[in-house]
Amino acid sequence: NAGVTQTPKFQVLKTGQSMTLQCAQDMNHNSMYWYRQDPGMGLRLIYYSASEGTTDKGEVPNGYNVSRLNKREFSLRLESAAPSQTSVYFCASRVAFDSYNEQFFGPGTRLTVL
Amino acid sequence: TQLLEQSPQFLSIQEGENLTVYCNSSSVFSSLQWYRQEPGEGPVLLVTVVTGGEVKKLKRLTFQFGDARKDSSLHITAAQPGDTGLYLCAGAPPSNTGKLIFGQGTTLQVKP
Numbered sequence: 001n002a003g004v005t006q007t008p009k010f011q012v013l014k015t016g017q018s019m020t021l022q023c024a025q026d027m028n029h030n031s032m033y034w035y036r037q038d039p040g041m042g043l044r045l046i047y048y049s050a051s052e053g054t055t056d057k058g059e060v061p062n063g064y065n066v067s068r069l070n071k072r073e074f075s076l077r078l079e080s081a082a083p084s085q086t087s088v089y090f091c092a093s094r095v096a097f098d099s100y101n102e103q104f105f106g107p108g109t110r111l112t113v114l
Numbered sequence: 115t116q117l118l119e120q121s122p123q124f125l126s127i128q129e130g131e132n133l134t135v136y137c138n139s140s141s142v143f144s145s146l147q148w149y150r151q152e153p154g155e156g157p158v159l160l161v162t163v164v165t166g167g168e169v170k171k172l173k174r175l176t177f178q179f180g181d182a183r184k185d186s187s188l189h190i191t192a193a194q195p196g197d198t199g200l201y202l203c204a205g206a207p208p209s210n211t212g213k214l215i216f217g218q219g220t221t222l223q224v225k226p
Contacts (some may be wrong), residue, residue, distance in 0.1 A: 004156075040123065042216040043157070043203060050212060058213070059154035082154050090156050092214055100145035100164050102213060103204075 002026055004106035006091050011082045013081045021076040021109050023091030031094040032074040033058075033103065034066060036087040043090065049074055081113045116141040118205050120217035127193055128225055135188045135201055135220045143205035146179055146186045147214070193207040193224045 004025045015017055017052075025032065035043040036083055045058030049068040061086060065077045087096045088110050092103040129131055129189055136173045137146070145164045149157035161170050163179035163186060170177045174197075176189040200221050204214040 023200075033213075042120075042218045044216075045213060048213065092156075096212070100162055100206060102147065102159055102162055103214060104159065105149075107156050108154075112203055 002094055003089055003105065004104055006089075006106035006109050008109060009107065010110045012114065013078075013080050014114050015082060018079050019080050019111075020078075021089055021091075022073070023075065023106060024073045025091075025093040025104075027073065027095065027103075028071070029093035029095055030071070031096075031101075032068065033075045033092040033094070034064075034074070035090045035092065036060065037090060037108075039070060046076065046089075050068065055104065059072075078111075081111075083113045085111065086113045087111060116143075116205070116207055116215050118203055118204055118215050118217040120201075120220050121217060122220060124221050124223075126150075126223040126225065129194055130192050133190050133193060133222070133225075135203075135222075136185070137187070137203035137205075137217050138185045139205065139215075140184065141205075142183050144183070144208045145206045146183075147204045148177055148186070148188055149202040149204075151202060151219075153199075157200075157201065157202055190222075193222075194225045195212060195226050198222060198224050 005021045033048045034046040047066040049055045052071045091106045148160045151157040166181045166183045168179045174191045203217040
């Protein structure tokens, strides 16, 4: 049981290049999330998917697209990378209980855009 | 927009000292979670508090949810170098969208 896995762990891009960050979970969770983490700003939600086949914008969606490929996989795409997208990206999945829910995070992708 | 303010942002203490981290909001949350994140890794869930006034203990860590469910605290007794890391609080809005609101984080350094 690997939990939430992300690839790649590190990536360096030049401005204008594109790339896709991959995320997979093996916990059979319905909901999945993409966050970015910048110093002093906590975690900010980029996009989320409440269930297979649905996606919604979060707090900072501009410059990103997502695909919920199936229940396990949720990818994040940068079509034309910009230096402002230099960040650490985390994928998470959620388990829902009666009165609360809990999120489980992957190890992150450290992206630098030059 | 619901916000969570964490304080302090940075804390550097000696091994054996006690500390408290605060997480405050003007909004009500249906539940609140605390995560710890070590360098180069993702956040790891420590605890979820759901009921106003709830207190949970995890070894030397004590978590409390405010009576009005607008704030929370994390108290560490006799801190150890292994407690070093980034502590994040995250609240779930009552609308139950499945989204979490994260605080900015508290970076804790415990020196031996």
